[in-house]
Amino acid sequence: MNVANEALGGHGPHAHHDGGPHGHGGAHAPTYKQYITGFVLAIVLTIIPFALVIDHVMTDVLVVIAVCAAMQMVVHVVYFLHLNRSQEQQWNRMALIYVLIMIFIVIGGSLWIMYSLDSRMMPGMMHYHVWK
Amino acid sequence: MSNGTAAMQEGALALKPGYAAAGTVEPRELHAQVDAGAEPHHDTASTIQLGFWLYLMSDCLLFAGLFATYAVLHGHTAGGPTARQLFDLPYTLTETMFLLVSSFTCGLATLAMNADRKQATLGWLAVTFVLGLGFVSMEVHEFAHMVAIGATASRSAFLSCFFTLVGTHGLHVTCGLIFMAVMMVAVAKKGLTPTNRGRLNCLMLFWHFLDIIWVGVFSLVYLSGVVH
Incomplete structure (x- = not known):
């Protein structure tokens, strides 16, 4: 029943149905349309x-490559993990935003520091064969 | 004798009002119990989902560390084999398709579960399991080949972080396969109980999450590695 309702109602961010004591599925009962769209x-x-x-x-x-990867990650999160703008998933979104900031700091910071370190070293020492 | 039966009847009659009274109270109590049972259960289910989501997010941080390490060290080949020499993109594309299709069939298992179709759920889980196993087998084969030609984890910094990053992902997929096998047995034995549904939902989240990590792996490690 959830599936049928959702299929009729589409999968927009407001398609969730909160409340209601369904024991399963929760507020984000997914649809075929969502999975097929995401898959394609x-x-x-x-x-x-x-x-x-x-x-x-x-x-x-x-x-x-980077743009396609970022877009595909968004596609996965929206169509497969069903993260949406519903009230029920507020903390899921908060956690994701926090993690994205941390990822940005960890990866961006590492690259920034390490490449800066490389470029400050003497020319010649930048080449990795010195480690042989 | 007749006295006894009369007494028994009286007793039965005397009991009846009590039953009747209990009968009038019972539906209300039952209703209250159902409410009390359903609401906390719903809360528990969504709390478990959120908890599992938080675990996935912390796993993201683990992978962020490994991705950062790889991004910094990918050029440090120490005279050993480079990414371009090692990676075979059509092979990686096949691997990727295995995981992507398995993610889709995992979604179909979710839909079957929500539609209360036990056999279909088990069937799609089995397909997902086989595809996942195909992915892990291809990865093990690739690793074995690399080790055989001397491109081991101890050869260079590039290979150390390659094996750590890709191996950690592969280990996650393997754990996902074990989780899936356990859930298939649980569903086959006990059916789609609320507990099994909750666990299956966590499994689905985990499986889709692994595919997201793999998108990062094939983009950063394989594609960018061959371009460089």
């Missing part, structure tokens, strides 16, 4: 970077 988008966003790199279509594809 994920396939497309996987094929694009692989095709570009395998066929050497472009010389600088790093930006495309």
Whole structure:
């Protein structure tokens, strides 16, 4: 019944039904449409970077790879993990935002510090064969 | 004799009002019990879901550390094999498709579960399990091949962090497979009970989460590695 209701109601951010004592499914009963949309988008966003790199279509594809990866992660979170704007998932969103900030600090900070360290070292010492 | 039966009847009659009284109270009590049972249960289920979500987020931080390490050290090959020499992209693409399709079939298992279809749930879980097993087998095969040609974790900083990052992900997928096998037995034995549903929901979250991490792995490690 949940599934049927949801299928009719679409999967917009307001499609959730809160309250109501359903023992399972909770506020985010997913639909076929959601999974199929997510699956197709994920396939497309996987094929694009692989095709570009395998066929050497472009010389600088790093930006495309990064954009496709970020988009695919969003697709997974929205269509597979069903994170939406419902009140019930407020703390899930808060936790995710916190983690995104931490990831940004950890990865961005590491790269910033380590590459800065590399560039401050004497020219010649930057090459990794010194560690041989 | 007749006295005795009369007394018994009287006793029965005397008892009846008591039963009747209990009968009038009972529905209300029952209702209260159902309410009391349903509400905390609903709360418990969503609390467990949130708790599991927090675990996934902390797992994200673990992977963030490994991704950061890889991003810093990926060029430190120490004269050993480089990413471009080691990685075979069509192979990785196949691996990726295994995991992506398994994520989709895992979603179909969720839908079957929500529709109260036990056999369909078990069927889709089995398909997901086989696809997940295919992914892990391909990864083990890839690792074995790399070790065989001398590209071991101790060869260079690049390979150390490669094996740590990709291996940690593979270990997570393996744990997910064990979790899935246990849940398949539990559902087969006890059916789609509220407890099993809650656990299955956690399993689904975990499985989709692993696919998200893999998107980061194939983008940063394999694709970027070959481009560099």
